[in-house]
Amino acid sequence: MSSKTGSSRVLGALVMGALSAGVAAQARTLSADDYARAERFMSYNTVPLVDHAVPKVEWLDDGHFWYVDHDAAGDHFVRMDAASGKTAPLFDQAKLAVALGKAGGKPVDAKKLPVTGYEARPDGRVDIAVRGKHYVCDLAAVEASCVDRTALVKTGKEPGALSPDKQSEAFIRDWNLWLRDVASGKETQLTTDGVENFGYATDNAGWKHTDNAIVEWSPDSKRIATFQQDQRKTGEMYLVSTNLGHPKLEQWKYPLVGDKDVTMIERVIVDVAAKKVLRLQMPPDQHRSTLCDDVSCGPDGGWDDVKWAADGKTLAFVSTSRDHRHEWFRIADANTGKVRTVFEEVVPTYYESGNGAVNWRYLPETNEAIWFSERNNWGNLYLYDLTSGKLKRAITKGEGNVTELLKVDPKTRTVWFRGVGRTAGVNPYYQQFFKVSLDGGKPVLLTPEAADHTVTLSPDGRAFVDAYSTPTTPPVIVLRASDDGRKVASVATADIARLKAAGWVPPIPFTVKGRDGKTDLYGMMFKPTHFDPSKKYPIIDYIYPGPQTGSVRGRSFSAARADHQAMAELGFIVVAIDGMGTPWRSKAFHDAYFEHVEDNTLPDQVAGLKELGKQYPWIDLDRVGIWGHSGGGNATAAAMFHYPDFFKVGWAESGNHDNRNYEDDWAEKWQGLLVTNKDGKTNYDAQANQSFAKNLKGRLMLVHGTMDDNVPPYQTLLVADALIKANKDFDLLLIPNVHHGYAEATPYATRRRWDYFVQYLAGNTPPHEYQLKAWPWR
Structure with missing residues (x-):
């Protein structure tokens, strides 16, 4: 118009x-x-037209990862052995293309496979992700076959949050939390008192509203940390479709600035086997995050500000005030629901826990916590004692920001993180990769090139794939050792000819x-x-x-x-x-x-x-x-x-x-x-x-x-x-x-x-x- x-x-x-x-x-x-x-x-x-750029890698286990290597001939799915540096095809692309074509009802080009995810299953088959859909494929057979994963189990279609043992997935139905057995499809209702606009694990930040379940599984897959989200007094938002005939009304909860009543959460822990809900002993919390304007910030879902102890007996979380100026680090007893506030931080403007990822960590093994703060005008890491709630020491100091904490090893007391502005003479927006001791000392730079580094750590943290480039120079992708950053193997070098x-x-x-x-x-x-x-x-x-x-x-x-x-x-x-x-x-x-x-x-x-x-x-x-x-x-x-x-x-x-x-x-x-x-x-x-x-x-x-x-x-x-x-x-x-x-x-x-x-x-x-x-x- x-x-x-x-x-x-x-x-x-x-x-x-x-x-x-x-x-x-x-x-x-x-x-x-x-x-x-x-x-x-x-x-x-x-x-x-960019060859061998390798935009990302995915680790299969501690010693192997896969990636897509593109050139003029098409896409090549490659598996690399981190120890030897040797590569091999991840699978037979021609066989998979035929199988996916039959499953999807239309031809698939083997040179342009739309595969976005790959994961081996215990039964020898593989789970293949294709633009949001998942197929279970038998690639070992003479004639490969793929089946839409949703067709294997005749159950509901609600998206699930997979447990660490990959045996179950939690999902929402009718405002309650349910469990689905991945192998059999058997469903079990875990909560019963969820009602409209006061449901369990519901994902609604106003600007975002999905059917995903916001949960944090315990490492042993026996408990689920989640919340009952109270939107009963939250105001509504309305949109209407454009179509012939009566328009369709879209209506959902959407709190506005200044509203007296906004969405609140009541924190709970669900015992999966007993199907019991333990409500934490604290008042309702704000629907807030230390990182973004939703309780779930990352693209993969999850509850960013909640972290379990390895034994599943305690749960650490951070509460954020409505104006984001006050943070409370708290620990809950998973058996009793008792909550203890360990320490707090109050800031004059707004608090953030990092760039792109929540950077605090719960270390119950040593009775410590890593905390991110910009109290010295830069984003640094600090170590707190969980008994006294007192600051023990600054882990990183000075100018430059810790942007993303990638791994902590409590045994060697080592932290690996991405950071910016920490190397003199390097563009302050270029991400580099460092390690530092929890006991202090100068961080060790593991990626010396003056470039922007994208890092993917192996599950055990012993190696990482480093893709580095600048706006004017194409990527170089190498495998490095995490202890000193030494180059172990070349993965790819982009060609922009x-x-x-x-x-x-x-x-x-x-x-x-x-x-x-x-x-x-x-x-x-x-x-x-x-x-x-x-x-x-x-x-x-x-x-x-x-x-x-x-x-x-x-x-x-x-x-x-x-x-x-x-x-x-x-x-x-x-x-x-x-x-x-x-x-x-x-x-x-x-x-x-x-x-x-x-x-x-x-x-x-x-x-x-x-x-x-x-x-x-x-x-x-x-x-x-x-x-x-x-x-x-x-x-x-x-x-x-x-x-x-x-x-x-x-x-x-x-x-x-x-x-x-x-x-x-x-x-x-x-x-x-x-x-x-x-x-x-x-x-x-x-x-x-x-x-x-x-x-x-x-x-x-x-x-x-x-x-x-x-x-x-x-x-x-x-x-x-x-x-x-x-x-x-x-x-x-x-x-x-x-x-x-x-x-x-x-x-x-x-x-x-x-x-x-x-x-x-x-x-x-x-x-x-x-x-x-x-x-x-x-």
Whole structure:
């Protein structure tokens, strides 16, 4: 939908183009071939041209792992022996392709097997994961066969959380926790008093609501730590489908900022054999995490802030206050339900336990706990005594962050962790791998290369696979020993010859100064491959303002970062800058706009873009565009409203434009609890984009999916309403029946975004209804 007719669009394009001297005279009509050349740099075209990159490995046991090695001939599934470094095929790909084709009812290409998981079963068969589905396959037979795992057992389809012994899986049915025997499919009801909106193990953070069971199994598979989630007083969210006839109502619990009643949890331990529920002796806890805005943060589920003792007799967990400023480390007796608070931490802004993973650990064998804290302005590890609750010592010290604690060996008193900013002269975003003693001392660097390291430890922790790269250099993958980091074997070395032959060029990393004129900010620039330094190029700023992540999104090698290079091909300079207020740097850096989320790193974006404009005469600062999704959609609209003379064109997708209309946990962590003053004003007024819509001068497109159950579409409609009342011209694209991501409509939305900047920022005419390739998920 657009507020302009076709003729007025052309006029608008000429007006916007005239913003820079001589631009109107340079206006041209782009052809379908121009867009096709840009499309060559989309990930679905570039990623297949990278050979031997090995994006990840999966350990089969302490001494073997498997991976996919891709080259021009296709995908090769490889098994490596860690002791000898020798490789062999993981399975017969041709046989598996035939078997999967028969099971799925359509042919499968042996060179492009869609296999995402592999696990051996005790009976000699293997479990094969294929894009979310699981097949049990007999690959040893002369004629291999595969059967959909759900067809083997005639039971319910609810997703299960597998026990450590892999004999059972816990699942939710009718608000209660059940157990399913993996071999026989026999089901057992474990709880009986779960009722609607007061169920066991239910997964609902408001913005996320699934059928997964949030549980933490004891190591011996005899007990389950979970909760009864009380949402009976929590407010509702509503969406309706777009279809012929009566729309379908989607309704679920979605607490908002400032709500008196939000979701709470009552912690319990379930004895599996006895089918008894032990309620921990403590008041209901907040539905909060030390890491994210849900109790389950990782992609694999689980309950991040709950950790069992090896003997299953005690359980450690961390409780978090509603505003994330107060943490309680607690231990529960699994037999009695008694709870003891061991120590606490109170912070002035918000507490986080790491980047990407919870970094605290429970060490009952030595009566100790490892605790993560940013108390010295950096993320370090500390050792606590569990009897006294007193700090014993700092495990790591000084500048730089522990980002992810990967393993602790209580016997050798060794900790292995990933960290950033801990090596002088190395990019502060590059992850490196270290080990350190629980008894103190300087951490030992195990990955010396000045690059970003992705590490996968063996189950016993004696070895690790290290994939290291930079944004401009492709990955090298090696097997190393965990004691000193020495190289044991080569796994693969990526080859980008075919990628370069297709015209690919690397992004250009850069640094600029932040709003204060002193702080270094790191970003990436994308220039057209047909770059001409004698020309003036409009610049597009891709933004994600944090606070939980930034715009650049990782420093490992990538053949395509979103569609930045593709957009650059259309005649733009495209940049992404991690401004102050984003993570991975110091605590003070991350806190830069605490309680002022309307900041959105925009002062840093403006300062950085102006510095780039002074440094490079081919950047046209009279033609600055900006775009982003979700938090980036919020920031884009804010940029157009708060810096209307600087940003000329904005594309705002699915923005959380007023966080009082977003789920409670996210904003209450970063903006604080809602406070209403005597005059009726609140501490959230300044972050509401609709209040500043009247300032719009440039061209703005608002985009939203009508079934967005993360950031509901009413957020964008609040801004649209304000723009209408202010008599402002704007554009609006509502995509029916899609969620926070646009799924099959993504190619359409992407093409429309290209058109928008080509027409209104560059002053050119895009080709008519160019068709981008359907995304690979189809």
